[in-house]
Amino acid sequence: MSSIIPILLVALAIAFLSINKRKKFVTVKITHWLLFTYVGVLLLSMAAAPFVADGKLHARETVSEKEISQADNQLHKALRAGRIEDIDEKYLVNQKNFDNYQGKTLEIDTIYGNVPELHVERKQVDDGKIEVFCFAGALTIDTLDFTDMAGEPLSYVLENNILTIKPPKEREVKVSIVKNEFTINQFTGAREKGSHIIVNSPYLYMRIPKNLELIEGTEMSVIFVGE
Amino acid sequence: MKVIECKDLTKAYIGKNALNQLSFSIEENKITGLVGRNGAGKTTLLKIIGGFLKETSGTIQVFSERPFNSLNVSAHSIFVDDKMSFPPALQLYELLEAAGSFYPNWDMDLAERLFDYFSFDRKAYHQRLSKGKTSTFNMIVGLAARCPLTIFDEPTTGMDAVVRKDFYRALLKDYLAFPRTIILSSHHLDEIEDLLEDILLINDGKKHLHMPMEELKEWAIGIKGATATVLEWSDKKELIYKNQIGADTLYAVVKNDFDEPSLMKASLAGLKITSVSASDLCVYLTSESKGGIDNVFSDR
Amino acid sequence: MQIAEWIETEIMKGHFESDQKVYSQYQLAEMYTINPATAAKGLNLLADEGILFKKRGLGMFVSVNAKEMIINKRKNQTLKRLVQEVVLEAARLQMSEDELIEMIKAVQNEEGEQ
Amino acid sequence: MSLVIANLVDIVKKQYLFKLKANIDSFSSLIWIQLLALLFSLGGVGSTLASSGYLSIEVKYYSADLVIAFTMIWAFVTAIIITTKPYRNQDFTYVTNRLSSSLANIIFLLTASIIGGITAMLVNNLLKIIAYFIFNEQLYSFQSGFRELALGISMTILYVFCISAFGYLVGTLVQVSKLFILFVPVLFFGTILLKTSVQKEPFLTSIFKFYFFEPSLLLLLLKILLTSCLFFFTSIAILNRMEVRR
Numbered sequence: 037m038s039s040i041i042p043i044l045l046v047a048l049a050i051a052f053l054s055i056n057k058r059k060k061f062v063t064v065k066i067t068h069w070l071l072f073t074y075v076g077v078l079l080l081s082m083a084a085a086p087f088v089a090d091g092k093l094h095a096r097e098t099v100s101e102k103e104i105s106q107a108d109n110q111l112h113k114a115l116r117a118g119r120i121e122d123i124d125e126k127y128l129v130n131q132k133n134f135d136n137y138q139g140k141t142l143e144i145d146t147i148y149g150n151v152p153e154l155h156v157e158r159k160q161v162d163d164g165k166i167e168v169f170c171f172a173g174a175l176t177i178d179t180l181d182f183t184d185m186a187g188e189p190l191s192y193v194l195e196n197n198i199l200t201i202k203p204p205k206e207r208e209v210k211v212s213i214v215k216n217e218f219t220i221n222q223f224t225g226a227r228e229k230g231s232h233i234i235v236n237s238p239y240l241y242m243r244i245p246k247n248l249e250l251i252e253g254t255e256m257s258v259i260f261v262g263e
Numbered sequence: 264m265k266v267i268e269c270k271d272l273t274k275a276y277i278g279k280n281a282l283n284q285l286s287f288s289i290e291e292n293k294i295t296g297l298v299g300r301n302g303a304g305k306t307t308l309l310k311i312i313g314g315f316l317k318e319t320s321g322t323i324q325v326f327s328e329r330p331f332n333s334l335n336v337s338a339h340s341i342f343v344d345d346k347m348s349f350p351p352a353l354q355l356y357e358l359l360e361a362a363g364s365f366y367p368n369w370d371m372d373l374a375e376r377l378f379d380y381f382s383f384d385r386k387a388y389h390q391r392l393s394k395g396k397t398s399t400f401n402m403i404v405g406l407a408a409r410c411p412l413t414i415f416d417e418p419t420t421g422m423d424a425v426v427r428k429d430f431y432r433a434l435l436k437d438y439l440a441f442p443r444t445i446i447l448s449s450h451h452l453d454e455i456e457d458l459l460e461d462i463l464l465i466n467d468g469k470k471h472l473h474m475p476m477e478e479l480k481e482w483a484i485g486i487k488g489a490t491a492t493v494l495e496w497s498d499k500k501e502l503i504y505k506n507q508i509g510a511d512t513l514y515a516v517v518k519n520d521f522d523e524p525s526l527m528k529a530s531l532a533g534l535k536i537t538s539v540s541a542s543d544l545c546v547y548l549t550s551e552s553k554g555g556i557d558n559v560f561s562d563r
Numbered sequence: 564m565q566i567a568e569w570i571e572t573e574i575m576k577g578h579f580e581s582d583q584k585v586y587s588q589y590q591l592a593e594m595y596t597i598n599p600a601t602a603a604k605g606l607n608l609l610a611d612e613g614i615l616f617k618k619r620g621l622g623m624f625v626s627v628n629a630k631e632m633i634i635n636k637r638k639n640q641t642l643k644r645l646v647q648e649v650v651l652e653a654a655r656l657q658m659s660e661d662e663l664i665e666m667i668k669a670v671q672n673e674e675g676e677q
Numbered sequence: 678m679s680l681v682i683a684n685l686v687d688i689v690k691k692q693y694l695f696k697l698k699a700n701i702d703s704f705s706s707l708i709w710i711q712l713l714a715l716l717f718s719l720g721g722v723g724s725t726l727a728s729s730g731y732l733s734i735e736v737k738y739y740s741a742d743l744v745i746a747f748t749m750i751w752a753f754v755t756a757i758i759i760t761t762k763p764y765r766n767q768d769f770t771y772v773t774n775r776l777s778s779s780l781a782n783i784i785f786l787l788t789a790s791i792i793g794g795i796t797a798m799l800v801n802n803l804l805k806i807i808a809y810f811i812f813n814e815q816l817y818s819f820q821s822g823f824r825e826l827a828l829g830i831s832m833t834i835l836y837v838f839c840i841s842a843f844g845y846l847v848g849t850l851v852q853v854s855k856l857f858i859l860f861v862p863v864l865f866f867g868t869i870l871l872k873t874s875v876q877k878e879p880f881l882t883s884i885f886k887f888y889f890f891e892p893s894l895l896l897l898l899l900k901i902l903l904t905s906c907l908f909f910f911t912s913i914a915i916l917n918r919m920e921v922r923r
Contacts, residue, residue, distance in 0.1 A: 065352075067705045074708045078799040085802040096817045177736055180817060186732065204731045212721070214805055214818035215740035217798065219832035220825050223894050233736070235729040294598055315769060315922045332917065334774045338683035346922070348766035350699030361695050365688075365771040367681060432596050439589050439599065460600040477604050531651070 096180040101234070108173045108236050115155045115239055118261035120169060129238070130170035130188050137164050139197040142244065145253035146201040152190060154240045156250065157261040167243040168192060168199070173236020177211060185209050189238035201240070264291045266412055266444045267312060271321035274307050274468075281307040283468035284321065289446070289461070294438060296459040296476070297448040300549050304468040305448045306344075309416045312446070313342035325412065340412035341366070343405035345398045345420040349389040355400065356385035359407070366408040368441075374407035377433065381426070394421030402430055406437050415447045419454075427451075431458055452542035456480075462541070466549045479541050484521070487514045488534035496529055504547035516547055566591060566605030571614065571633045574625055581627045585615060612636065685780075688772055692781035693788075696759075699767065700785065703755050707748070707793055714747035715800055719807060739808060739816065741801040745833055748797040749840045756786055756844030760852055760912075769921045779913045786841040794834030798826065832897075836888075839901045842908035849912040852919065 099107075107124075114122050144154065159165075175186040186209070192201045216224070244250065252258050267289040274282040281304045289295050299305050310316045311323060314330035314337055323330060330336040349358050359378065363369040378385075381399050392400060398421050405413055415434075419427045435458055438445060449455050456462075462479055464472040472479070483503055486493050490513040501518035508514055516539050521529070530536055539547075570585060579585055586594070591602035606623050609615040614632050615623045626632070653663045723738040758764065759782055768778040808814045850857040868880040891897040 067701045070705050081802040081806045085805050208733050210735045212737045212814045212816045220829040233727045316920045332774045334683040338772045347770050350767050352702050457597040460598045
């Protein structure tokens with residue numbers, strides 16, 4: 037909707053100019069054609085730009101840095117409090133359930149350099165079911181939210197009573213961003229200080245049966261929720 | 264009413280005075296010819312009147328206003344010469360229309376008729392016109408503008424004889440229908456003298472003569488005859504020009520303050536009395552020395 | 564004064580009767596491509612000589628005896644000057660008076676035959 | 678003889694319309710310049726590489742900044758051109774005085790800035806379309822509404838107008854003396870190189886910051902308008918004494 041108003045305005049301006057010109061201009065010169073064609077093309081592209089979207093030309097949500105860090109804090113808080121139901125689904129990037137876990141112990145190990153924070157919640161029952169959740173903060177580039185493109189920040193496998201946290205596959209994110217012009221950015225606070233990319237670290241959250249013994253790997257730090 | 268009044272008008276360029284203490288005034292609705300040698304200051308004077316140039320000292324009033332930077336003078340006068348500058352992007356007909364939008368008295372009908380008569384192409388461009396066509400087009404603009412003060416500076420540059428004649432006739436006819444003040448500067452005084460009511464002759468930036476054309480025609484006479492006789496007759500008269508022809512014949516131009524009987528006597532004494540054409544007279548009046556070009560060759 | 568002479572000739576030829584209005588200065592100016600002031604001067608010259616007379620606001624009119632006045636004027640002035648020159652030239656050529664009169668008569672006869 | 682007194686406003690209006698017609702060709706150069714800038718912008722106006730563990734991020738930027746910059750240069754050159762002799766003489770062929778000529782020029786430059794500013798800002802969309810259709814690139818843009826667009830357009834117009842005012846002054850100075858052709862570039866590049874002892878940064882940088890880093894809309898508006906007025910007033914004052922068709 038918002039793009040229609042300026043188009044109307046420009047069209048009106050051109051109409052006004054051409055009425056004014058019609059009185060005086062006897063000859064229409066190449067320049068006039070050029071100018072009209074050019075403005076016409078510009079207006080067309082302006083009208084078309086929002087519609088070529090079709091999944092490709094996205095106007096992205098913008099989030100401010102403050103919002104990002106707030107969201108991250110809230111995520112963190114919710115994890116610590118064990119209230120994962122409160123967490124926005126978009127932060128949940130991977131969830132796996134391991135039913136009928138027979139072992140008495142579970143060792144947690146990592147072959148991933150950056151050790152994520154692991155929050156563990158002990159369930160009230162011994163149902164032999166281990167649930168693993170992976171949450172990730174937002175990926176933003178110049179305040180545009182690209183979280184959906186970040187992919188899985190880490191993966192994990194359960195084998196022989198060992199839960200191994202593995203690094204994800206190398207991932208390349210290539211984006212082309214149409215920036216606003218400096219004449220807009222100057223006032224919207226988006227004055228460029230170079231690009232600004234924020235990648236927030238992932239969090240792991242586990243629900244384990246009541247009597248499962250947890251063995252921490254050498255580099256792991258486990259935080260038990262609600263204890 | 265006086266349209267132009269100058270008093271001690273001086274225009275100095277670096278190291279030289281183009282106009283020097285020039286004083287004159289031009290009456291309303293007269294055609295005045297501005298005559299002078301090359302470099303006499305004609306164009307400078309006309310450009311000051313048109314408000315293009317700024318006077319160095321003295322005063323000039325056009326329509327009782329100082330012309331430099333006066334919108335009023337600009338609106339009621341037009342300066343036509345062969346160097347009039349028009350935007351290259353506009354076609355000839357658009358130039359006429361533009362002129363029509365600026366000048367309140369503009370006569371588009373006249374402009375179009377002249378335009379067609381001189382077979383101009385409406386879609387042609389000014390800078391591609393030949394010299395003569397440029398002058399013709401500029402002249403059309405100058406005539407159709409019908410400005411109360413119309414200045415033609417060498418308007419016929421490059422025109423052929425037929426077009427020149429057409430121009431003079433067009434100028435006069437339009438002047439008769441719509442009298443206005445016209446200043447015409449030209450090298451061809453013999454061609455324009457019939458058109459003129461007044462003549463202003465300047466030399467070296469100074470006024471030399473300013474009088475009705477009719478007076479100028481009788482202002483001087485030529486005497487030709489035996490050298491001794493001519494010298495005797497022209498003694499104590501204001502000698503304007505003198506030319507020795509052959510061994511014993513002298514042609515002299517003197518100011519005409521003879522009365523009818525003395526002229527009669529002169530011709531009885533064997534002198535040939537002739538009238539002097541205005542254009543010749545102007546040449547004699549403004550020549551550097553009384554002998555003219557012959558002096559250059561005389562002492563060799 | 565060519566304009567004055569031209570109007571005189573017109574009157575002599577009978578193109579303008581007495582009491583008839585002659586061309587105005589503006590008509591003359593247009594006919595001859597001359598400044599109207601010049602034309603006015605020619606008209607005024609004839610008015611001064613009495614050949615034309617002014618009617619206020621109406622223009623110039625031919626006087627009653629305009630033709631005679633012109634004839635007189637041309638006889639006494641123009642023709643006289645021409646004769647003067649002829650006589651002077653004859654003297655320079657050392658022609659006798661009789662020779663000159665013979666010549667004039669001969670020319671007159673030729674004109675008459677035509 | 679009663680002459681209708683010429684009205685300045687009326688004459689300026691006529692002259693402005695005349696200039697619009699006479700200088701129409703400057704708008705075709707605007708189009709070519711903007712298209713050229715568009716061509717340069719198609720390769721992206723900047724890019725960033727970043728990596729965080731497993732994630733490597735490559736960002737390519739598109740924007741019409743270059744188009745705006747080129748439009749500013751165009752306005753600068755156009756303003757200089759209309760102060761040159763042939764253009765001033767054209768004014769004096771018809772009815773004018775020096776004030777009306779300058780006023781009409783200023784209004785013309787304003788028109789040029791408006792057209793230049795609007796088209797420059799709209800080129801952004803053309804850029805998107807071309808990148809989308811021809812390069813088949815996945816583009817992301819900011820969600821910007823009418824407010825941003827209107828703000829962007831009006832600020833671009835003001836910047837372009839201010840630059841044209843500067844061009845008009847430079848052109849005027851060159852008309853006074855051809856020495857300024859030499860002097861202005863020397864001054865320009867001189868200030869880039871010259872570091873005064875008081876200020877750490879070159880003079881030109883502070884000027885740049887004075888305008889382009891001003892975050893307050895109102896203050897910038899004030900700065901630009903005052904600067905433009907200053908340039909134009911100076912030019913008018915200088916031109917008012919100049920003779921034409923010498």
